[in-house]
Every structure is written in structure tokens, then in C-alpha cells.
Amino acid sequence: MKIYDVAIIGAGVIGTSIARELSRYRLDVALLEKETELAFGVSKSNSGIIHPGTQNPPASLKGKLCVQGNFLIRKISKELNVDFKEVGELIVAFNEDEIKELLRLKKEAEFLGVPGLKTVDKAWLKENEPNLNSVVVCGLYAPTAGIISPYRFVYDLAENAIKNGVEIHTETKVIDIIRVDKYFEIVTSKELFKTKYLINAAGLFADDISKMLTIDDFRIKPRKGEEFILDKKKENLTNHLIFPLPSKISKGVLIIKTADGNPMIGPTAEDIEDKEDFSTSDSGFSKVLLSARRLIPSINDKDIISYFAGLRPVAGDDFIIRHESKAPGFINVAGMQSPGLTASPAIALLVADILKNNGLALKKKLIFHAHRKKTIHLFAIPLPQTKKLIKKDASYGDIICRCEMVSAKEIQDAIKRGAKTMDGVKFRTRAQSGRCHGSFCTTRIMKILAEETQTPLAGITKRGKGSEIIKERI
């Protein structure tokens, strides 16, 4: 039986970032994921912000890794051809007391090395952010804040990791881990894996995984965040990400720009018990709307076209990233609350370092494919270019999702790159995420999925077993 050098549990942004980083080296790496699709844990339901590093305590690990991650993601997103946009952020103050707080934040952030910070006055705000509440007196401007599509980032990392030899096993739930001599045996819902080093990047379930090796000194508490998406027509609602001053447990309700163009408002921050409770609520909706209007008064509830909830995997105030000497070779990467997405490239480097310090030889491969070809999205390119594409491949002209202009070719490509479910297609291509929410294109996407994956139509699911779209053929 094959013994892997490294096995990683969890294909969220953290697990895939680590996998891609390790794929530079001559190692056998396996990434194990319980869901049918990658990124379907915390990593698909977040704000998609690449934070500059302005709201973290100066002594924290997350503070340091956030600033590094913000820097590193620029190179990675170029290599992977994933859209990262530096849009800048504004943290705003409503009165004199808040200005003091803003200046304190600035100092802390500068200590952590956040570049380019400056305070901006009312006149600047009026000119650069005309829809902002006019009672705002001052802002802290952080130019390095950016946005990215959090799930497409994971898919692109994974695609590149696979190209460089990483094995990804989906629908593979880790059930137990046994330490035998110099390696670990991982019992999963599919097969048994053996590995010398084991990385726990299981998000909300990292405590359960750690417990399997009797390391039981932290608990993951889910902190729910509900977010509300606005119509693309409101794309230019703001020019920057807009933040209020942070509270004790969160960055507050923000005005978010997203990689897809739709603005978003949220998230709430509510500590809950159930790790699978992704429900949204009327109270969350009113809370977010009220807080968002305090920043941008013109936001209307009629502009909201969709909503979701995400759960932050919280284990105390900071990230937990450490080698466990009680189980040599086992590394916990847990408590990945915000800014986990931003920090992910820095976390990957740190984990590689920890592996090395604990005896794993990191020898560079002769050939590492750093670059990935850009995924084509018709919605993102001008019509003359679309015309050329259609000439090359007729199925670019076969539009399946009319709201978001997604062609049959893009959907086939998404499936070739790993999509297995309706939501997998949606998050990769945007098909079904427009105004009609799939009313027009569901049947055609089901048929393409059925054909490309050789599955009967009744077996096509929304996001994996148990979520079949239809009950039976008539």
C-alpha cells in the first residue's frame, strides 16, 4: 500500500493552498475532502476580501499572516490567472471618539507593516465615495485591500495542484486516525490512506479531527455570518470596501465589492452551536440592512437578489497553527476565522516550514508548473473577443444561462475541471446565479452534467448525495 508523504484533511482554501505549495516539492501529497465538491465548507461562504491587515491585534499570528498573505496573493493570482482586484478599503468614523479609535488602528496596522495607510477627510470622502453617509467625519484609507472570488480561487489552486501531481479525493470523509509506528493510518468513508505527515485543515470540524489523535485542547465554535447580495446594476454603489469600526468579535457589517460585480452587505456575527446551520433569518436581514444603511443610506431592500450564511470556525481569538509533539508528524491548522482567506498563502508557507523543521525533506521538483491558463468567462470579455472564440469553438455561441451569459462550452469546461454538481457548475461559471436563479437553465445544465459525467438525470444533485434535484423519471 502506498504511503503518502503528506495527507491534508479538508479542501477549503487552507487545505488547497497548502497542497499547491507542497506540490513544488518531490512529495506524494493527498488532499482528502468529505464533500462532493471542493470549497463547499467555510471557503465558499465568505466576503471574499483580501484584507490589508488593519483590524488585527499587533501581537497576533493572524495579524502577521494577514499582511503577508495580502502581499503573496498578488503573485499567486497572477500565476493562476485568477481575478484579484486591489480596490482599497475605508474604515469610517462617525465622531471624535471614533477618530481616536481610527488612529489607534492605524498605529497598530503600521506596526504590523500594512503599507500606504492614510487618514482622509470629509472633502476627500465626498469626492471619492459620493454615496457614503454625509455624517461620516473621517476615514482610514488602506489602498492594499482587495477582492477575489473565494471559491474560484480554491478551484484554481486545486487545478494547479493536480497538474503538479497532488491527488485530490472527494467524498472521502475521515472517520478515524490511528498512529502506527512512523506513520498515520487514516480511515475514511472510502478507502484507507497511509501517510507520514498529516495536516488537519478541516475547518469547522478541525477539533473533531484533532480529537482522533487525542489532542483535545481546543473547540471550534461556529460564528454565523449572514450576507446579502445586491443586483449587479448596483455595481458602482461604492468605489471601495467600506468598514465601520470593528467590534470585539467582528469587523462589523460592511459594504463589500465582489469579484462578480454584485455588491454585498454583511456579515452578521452570531455565536451558535450547530456546525451545519447555514440558515438565514429575518432578524439577520433587518440587522444587516440597518447597519449597511448607516454607511450608505441609499441601499434599498429591493436591490437584494440573494443571500447566504457562512460559519467562521472560531477557536479562541487567534489561528492555531502548530506541530503536535504528542503525535509527531501531525499539524493542526485550525481556528481559521477571518482573515483566513487572506492569510492562506502565508499559512501554506508556514506549514511547509513546520514540516521541514520536523524532518520532512523539501526537495524542489525539476519542473513545477506555476502557471495556469485563464478560465474563459464570456461575461468578463468584450464581444469582439467572444466572436473569435465562437469561430474557434461553436459551443461558445450556445448560451445556456442567459442572465449571466454562460455558454455550453464554459459549462463543459467546468465539468472537465472537476465540477460534479449543479452548485459546482454555479460556483465555477456563475450559471444559475443571476436574476432568474436557474429557472431557465436548470434543465439544460442537468443534461450537460448527465452527459459529461455519465450519470442518469435522476442522479444529478445540487451539491452531493441527498440533494438530488428530481425524484424520478415519469
Next chain:
Amino acid sequence: MIKRDLVIVGGGPAGMAAAVSAYENGVKDILLLERDQYLGGILNQCIHTGFGINYFKEVLTGPEYAGRFIKKIKGVSGIEVSLKSIAVKLTNDKTITFLSPGRLKTIKARAIIMATGCREKTREMTHIQGTRPAGVFSAGLAQKLINIEGLLPGKEVVIIGSGDIGLIMARRFALEGAKVKAVIEIQKKSRGLLRNMVQCVEDFDIPVYFNHKISRIYGKDRVEKVSVMKVNDNFNEIPGSIFEIKCDTILMSVGLISENELIEMAGVKIEENKTSVPGIFVCGNSFKIYDVVDSVTTDSYLIGKLAADYTLS
């Protein structure tokens, strides 16, 4: 750039009536764009009867009603039909760009009629609390799944809203052996036609809850149940009235919205019988939401004539 006298976008009953009318009124160079693989629009999935009572004084099914116009269009050479052709851009100088498998074309027209129909309001637009599992469908999508694809979306169904499509689908599910557990309507009475209330719901003993609203959707992967509450005339909860219904499927039938994003993107405003740009017209459900297709046909004939007058002047 290719030039055409009249381009019509949308081959549903509105676009077809407008095409026939413009042709009969003298325009002999008409291009009819339809993104689907057949003409007929929504009528293709409406296999129930009840169409044409006013216009043809006959009781027809949707496809039969559409068939009469398809026949007329195929019979003349002045109307070119381009299927699998989706218009993606309109500008106010009357050029239109469309894609179809293998080509992208931009056409300059003397006149344009937009007849792009409507879409349904979705669960997302109605802010229902709870989870987002599989099993929530717009009523029109469920209709398409059953009538066109032969696929049964679910077996225990709750229908939200008592619009005509919802009522018709209540009967359709019942006929396929599924259990329709409830129709939930927030208003005091149905929004649908009386005949649909009688023939689709009462005749099948399907319970209808007026003055009720759905308050939460439950289920992780697939819908498991909904909770429902009674509301007063201001749609506020009547305390203590909440109850649950077990189901695996929810149909949303809460209204239709005109599809006119292309017109909006072009900065064109819709006015009665015309738009802010001379030579660009809108008809059918993309102009306003109609109850019955017969009136769509009558009104679209008029628009076809106006467009013909404009083109020939």
C-alpha cells in the same frame, strides 16, 4: 454590418403575432430571433387546455395555440426565423447583437420589436428564512421538468402563492401521483383565475391556506419541511398560529417580472405602445404581465402594425 427592415427578439406568442402582423402590413424583410430550439415560448410547456377561448373561440392547449402561428410564419418567405439565437446587446441606434452556436452577428435594423417574455419571482427575491436545500423550484421550472423533460421534481409538495401557474402545477403534480399538501397564499383570496381555483385545486381536494405565509424552510440537503403562519391584513404574524408541513418540494408561484434587461441596458424607456426611441417597440409579457395569451396576441398584432408603419414610412 448586415441590415434588416425589422428584427423581432423572442419567438413566443407575442413575437410571432407581431411578426405575422408586420408581414401582413407590408414588411417583407423580417428576422425573428429565438434563443430556444423551437418557436412558441412558454406555451410549449403549457400542455393543459384553456388557450384561445377569446381569440380563436376554441379551447386549445398551449402548443396547439402556438402551432397556429408557427404554421403561418413557416408559410411565408418574408419572415426568417433564426433559432438558438440569443440577443445579447441592443443599442439605441437600433443595432442588435446575437449569438448562436458558431456565430456572433450584429445587425442594423430599421425597427426592432422586443418580445422577450417574463421570468418568475424566485425564493431569493421573497426572503424566506431558513436553509437553501435542493427541492425549491419556481413553478414554471417544475412545469418544464414535468411537461417537457418527463422528470418528477418531488412527491410531497407545498405551493407558495396561488398564481395561475402554481394552481395549474398543483393539478399537474396531483395527476402524476404526488401529494400536494398545501397552497399557501398570503392574501385573502387567490390571485389566479376562478376556473383554475375550481378545476385545479378544489376538484383535487388540495387544501388552500389564505392569509397564511411561509415562515421558514428546513432541510440540509433536500427540503424536509416548512413552517407556516397565519397573518393579519397587514401580513403580520398572528401569535401562536405557526404550524409545520412535511414536504420534499416547494414551488414558488409568487409573480412574474417582465424581462427587459436588454432595453434597460440600452437606456431605452418603455412607454405605452412604444419606447423612448422611435422604431424600438416592446410587446407581450416583456411589456407588461398578461393573464391570458389571447390578449398578448391581440396587443402584439397592434405593435406589429405600428412597427410596420414605422418601417415603411
